[in-house]
Amino acid sequence: MADTAAEGFQITREQAEVYEERFVPGIFAEWAPRLVAFAGIAPGDRVLDVACGTGIVARTAADAVGPDGAVTGLDLNPAMLEVAARVRPDVTWRQGDAQALPWADDTADVVTCQMALMFLPDRPRAIAEMARVARRRVAVLVPASLADQPAYAALTGVVADHAGEEGAALMAAYWSCGDLPWLLNLAARAGLTEVESRTVSGTARFPSAEAMVETEVEGSPLVDRIDETTYARIRQDGARALATYAGPDGAVAAPLVCHLVAGSPG
Numbered sequence: 001m002a003d004t005a006a007e008g009f010q011i012t013r014e015q016a017e018v019y020e021e022r023f024v025p026g027i028f029a030e031w032a033p034r035l036v037a038f039a040g041i042a043p044g045d046r047v048l049d050v051a052c053g054t055g056i057v058a059r060t061a062a063d064a065v066g067p068d069g070a071v072t073g074l075d076l077n078p079a080m081l082e083v084a085a086r087v088r089p090d091v092t093w094r095q096g097d098a099q100a101l102p103w104a105d106d107t108a109d110v111v112t113c114q115m116a117l118m119f120l121p122d123r124p125r126a127i128a129e130m131a132r133v134a135r136r137r138v139a140v141l142v143p144a145s146l147a148d149q150p151a152y153a154a155l156t157g158v159v160a161d162h163a164g165e166e167g168a169a170l171m172a173a174y175w176s177c178g179d180l181p182w183l184l185n186l187a188a189r190a191g192l193t194e195v196e197s198r199t200v201s202g203t204a205r206f207p208s209a210e211a212m213v214e215t216e217v218e219g220s221p222l223v224d225r226i227d228e229t230t231y232a233r234i235r236q237d238g239a240r241a242l243a244t245y246a247g248p249d250g251a252v253a254a255p256l257v258c259h260l261v262a263g264s265p266g
């Protein structure tokens with residue numbers, strides 16, 4: 001495994017527990033059944049979930065494959081895998097790099113990868129690896145471009161006002177695989193055939209508009225590049241810009257649009 005890739009994603013056990021407790025129900029859980037259905041996962045299938053995090057897709061797939069199937073989740077980060085194993089000990093969890101999968105060709109019926117491709121430096125290689133180890137189907141889910149995300153675009157506009165376009169660019173990782181023609185081309189170049197895609201709108205939930213601003217800023221490199229005054233302004237104006245997505249209790253339900261792309265190894 002490349003040391004640089006591993007170092008870039010080291011998070012603590014505590015951060016992984018926060019991910020499972022807060023971000024999985026708030027953002028990631030609603031996509032897992034959609035991806036599992038889109039991938040055509042059926043009873044008895046062998047499934048590999050790449051960049052599994054704390055395992056929301058892997059455990060959804062485990063329920064779908066039943067006792068005759070088998071699911072393995074792979075992630076670079078040991079802390080994510082510890083939490084995954086605590087929540088679901090009956091699934092197999094393995095540490096590894098998505099860009100060099102530790103499995104032989106055709107190991108799985110189906111390979112899934114949810115909300116992770118945009119964090120991998122070598123995306124063509126990662127998709128090619130998924131195609132290599134899959135026998136029947138590869139299914140990937142990524143957020144659409146920022147232009148398709150009104151709430152996140154509003155927040156990014158506020159960040160650009162206070163931290164410049166360069167500052168806003170530091171929050172752009174999530175949207176970096178969102179161009180659908182580019183994504184379809186990536187799939188074709190990895191040798192996937194019968195490629196299909198679907199663009200679906202979901203909801204990212206936060207306890208408040210301010211919590212959404214803090215989550216997005218503190219989950220990006222931007223937090224280390226701005227001073228206290230700039231951050232205070234972003235918090236204030238960001239919360240105001242997102243107020244339109246808040247309910248009577250202050251909780252925010254922000255639209256989040258994602259692409260699902262699936263194909264068969266040639």
Ligand SMILES: C[S@@+](CC[C@H](N)C(=O)[O-])C[C@H]1O[C@@H](n2cnc3c(N)ncnc32)[C@H](O)[C@@H]1O
Binds near residue numbers: 076077098
């Ligand atoms: C936003 S999380 C998504 C996790 C999970 N798929 C989900 O839907 O909750 C991105 C995950 O990608 C993992 N990751 C980043 N780079 C990786 C790599 N090179 N190989 C494997 N996993 C990686 C991170 O550790 C993290 O768990």
